[in-house]
Amino acid sequence: MQFKAITGAILGASLIFIPVERAQADAGDFIAGAIIGGIVGANAKKQRTKTYRKKTYVKKKTYRPKIPVTQEGRSIQASLNYFGFDAGAVDGQLGKKTRNAISQYQAYLGYPITGQMSAFEQNLLISSYNRAQAGGYAVQQQVASTPDGTRGLLKTYRAEMAGQAPANAPVMANTIAPQPAPAPVPTSTVVAAAAPLAAASGLAAAVAPSTGLPNFMGAGSQASLASHCNTVSLITNTNGGFTTLASMSDPNVAINEQFCLARTYAIAKSEELVSQIQGFTPDQIAQQCEGFGPAMKEHVSSLSLKPRDGVVADVSSFILTTGMSPAQLAGTARICMGVGYRTDNMDVAVGSALLLYAMGEGVYGELMGHHLSQGFGTARRIDMAQSWYQAGLTAVDTGAAAVFVPGQPERTELIRAASQRMAGVPAAATLPQPVPASTGGLPSFTISE
Structure with missing residues (x-):
């Protein structure tokens, strides 16, 4: 009886060590070639499952679909960041941080806070950014003269679009081009x-x-x-x-x-x-x-x-x-x-x-x-x-x-x-x-x- 117990222990120990060596070999194969290593690893796991006749619990991974990367997204993020609404990295993916920045932008201009911009809100944002980038030193002066800093340009440009002058804003020359204003x-x-x-x-x-x-x-x-x-x-x-x-x-x-x-x-x-x-x-x-x-x-x-x-x-x-x-x-x-x-x-x-x-x-x-x-x-x-x-x-x-x-x-x-x-x-x-x-x-x- 004692002999059987010892024999069983030795046999069990051998079964424990063999899969470990096999797993290490699979890892090496995976590094050398992911496809071959994956197939060998899957077959070895299947054989061990049959040998032990035990339940195998496989942890399922949930893969969330990746947010698409677009140039339009990059333009939106770059514009939001320029005006002080933190959209994070300019990676073209309009994720949660970008939506939060859009909500801040909407709140600042008095638009409904939805986290999703209307066509006009987006066009105002991007066209204002492009205008500010092209304005050079004149824009820097304009930013310095407004209490809201860079963000104030948004209200200034929006007011100009409506044919109005923003409150407490100095009269600025056309910073887009040296052509007569319409x-x-x-x-x-x-x-x-x-x-x-x-x-x-x-x-x-x-x-x-x-x-x-x-x-x-x-x-x-x-x-x-x-x-x-x-x-x-x-x-x-x-x-x-x-x-x-x-x-x-x-x-x-x-x-x-x-x-x-x-x-x-x-x-x-x-x-x-x-x-x-x-x-x-x-x-x-x-x-x-x-x-x-x-x-x-x-x-x-x-x-x-x-x-x-x-x-x-x-x-x-x-x-x-x-x-x-x-x-x-x-x-x-x-x-x-x-x-x-x-x-x-x-x-x-x-x-x-x-x-x-x-x-x-x-x-x-x-x-x-x-x-x-x-x-x-x-x-x-x-x-x-x-x-x-x-x-x-x-x-x-x-x-x-x-x-x-x-x-x-x-x-x-x-x-x-x-x-x-x-x-x-x-x-x-x-x-x-x-x-x-x-x-x-x-x-x-x-x-x-």
Whole structure:
């Protein structure tokens, strides 16, 4: 009996030590190759379970879905942090800390505290951040003169959008661009906009004074596109949100909303790419981009003079003289387009869009349509805008990825319907297809992946 007990003890001890050695071997295999180690470990565990005939308790791990990372999220977080609402790391994931920061932002401006921003709240936040970044020393002076510091800029910019001066705020020069400011929009106009805008077709005229005659030298409107988009955002918010196909009563309102959304997306994309560039500061990049405005001015001017195909042919010929690779040129154009919009330099912004279009990215035809229909950076030519709109829409119809507001499902049809109504084109009419072109470049920035 004692012999059996001793034998059983020895046998049990041997069974205890064998699995430990096997487990150590599995660990080594896992380090060398995770797949092989995982299979061996699973089989060994299964065999031990059968040998001991004991219940095996497996601790289940719960994997929570990862919050998606988006450039829009990064822009929101960077803007919140700049104005003192702590959103944490700028990682593009709108988690709990970011929602708390959004709630603080909403509370500060007197909006309903939901942790989720409306389209107007988001546009006010990001456009204010972009404006503050472009303002330089003048913005620093403005911050120092307000009791709320950096946050005070939000109330200042919002009041300016409404055509009002904030209380106890000094009168500041336009810090976006050294261009004459547009005529202020009377407060009564904004209040009246609570109802659908029956006379909203004059929206562009309110912020972009007419010159009376088309300017065929290409100077175009000198009004600030940033100020124009601030006014558009305010009216959109007053009307209860963006125009949809079902609610569209004035096509010019819909076009202006989509124009300003595209501008915001272009600025955000530019900032994303700038963050990946090695060896250049944002200010240095902006200076480089400003430098090629004169090189593209002639091509921007020709938008109101030549048919689309003629403009594209000229830009394509120019591209061939640059000697840059397609990747360098495309990356540079995306960067400089956002810089141009942020600094209100239309030659840079529109010129960059023309380069991308001429390189075969037809979706950017939308931007030339917007500029021609509203008269920013070029003479206002609604008749010529339709061809560019159609080119951009055709690119999307044939499978090109949307680069502006990709989450808005009816955006393509909204722009199609609005642009055709503005030009008096029947809905069933079709225009020539966009012409793809060759590649080339201007200032060269290498973007690290």
